[in-house]
Amino acid sequence: MTATIATIQTARVSLRAAPDLLVRGARGPHDRSDFLLVRIVTSDGVEGYGEVSATPIWSGEDGTSAEHFIRTAIAPALLDRPLTPVGAAEDLMDKVLRGNPFTKAGVSIALWDAFARTLDVPLAVALGGPYRTEIPIKLSLSGDDDELERAYAAATSAGFGAFKVKVGLGLDGDLHRVRRARDLAGAAFLGTDANGGWSRADAHRAIPELKALGVQFVEQPLEPRDLRGARELRGLGLPVIADESVFDARDLLDVVEAQAADVVSVYVGKSAGPGRAVRMGQLAAAHGIDVLLGSNGELGLGAAAQLHVAAALPRLSTYPSDIIGAHYYTEDVLAKPLDSDGRRVRLTDEPGLGVTLRDDLLREFR
Incomplete structure (x- = not known):
């Protein structure tokens, strides 16, 4: 039986850039990132994690807009749907939300991470x-x-x-x-x-x-x-x-x-x-x-x-x-x-993204 998308959760995270490496470009400085983390849990209990890496001066999106659209548009469309094929879930996101590629990417990363972990292979595979x-x-x-x-x-x-x-x-x-x-x-x-x-x-x-x-x-x-x-x-x-x-x-x-x-x-x-x-x-x-x-x-x-x-x-x-x-x-x-x-x-040979979030951030998902 194909696993379904059982839960979609989010967590806010805000980090400051290292002062000496602060990027000052034509679109303005990037001195901090107010991003959104995404966790997806399948009906088989497999977890996948993603990140909405969005800044308003560059993409017109940020953690606030991403959280709003994930909760009000994307999650209602994806919950209880099959995890695979992941492309079908991505197409469905396009139907319920115009534009906002960085928001969709955060969810998509989590879907692909869960899929690769289900196969027990690195995401690159x-x-x-x-x-x-x-x-x-x-x-x-x-x-x-x-x-x-x-x-x-x-x-x-x-x-x-x-x-x-x-x-x-x-x-x-x-x-x-x-x-x-x-x-x-x-x-x-x-x-x-x-x-x-x-x-x-x-x-x-x-x-x-x-x-x-x-x-x-x-x-x-x-x-x-x-x-x-x-x-x-x-x-x-x-x-x-x-x-x-x-x-x-x-x-x-x-x-x-x-x-x-x-x-x-x-x-x-x-x-x-x-x-x-x-x-x-x-x-x-x-x-x-x-x-x-x-x-x-x-x-x-x-x-x-x-x-x-x-x-x-x-x-x-x-x-x-x-x-x-x-x-x-x-x-x-x-x-x-x-x-x-x-x-x-x-690259490592660990399954999925091959990384783990800090414990304090794992406790922030809602």
């Missing part, structure tokens, strides 16, 4: 992998002068050796920041992320200088829908990564048709769940485009989901992904952190 068990990672650097120096010192102290610099905050300051980051990092891997903050003129001026500094890529240089402009920038010789331009499969196909990116940043929150994130990666690969795993500042559960998706993708960019989890925060939500040394994050 349930998603069709793994194609790899180690994922190279990088960390964002932001701030100016002393702030940037403190960020770099904190990042290297945590073991990181690859970075991307936040730009899109004013071109002269952006270029100064990247030059200083290059001075600090020496020959280390360095990319840039404008979060859509540049005009075409800014980007045309910036990219030749970034290329001369040995920058490896420019992420989301223009506002999300300016695909024609992004295509023009690719002709300047620096790879373009699309992030905010790509949330779903339709967005991805638009980018492909416009030839607007060399690499696409995919992650579980934007895609509304791990299975859909993998399908996005497969679709990109079918069109000859690599993907990497970006970040919305995920906590431990979200970072674990990102890790399993990266492991399950048939084609992953050689550029480091952004699976950073607890590295960004003053504390961890996991009882045992992900296996990460700042250079790589590694």
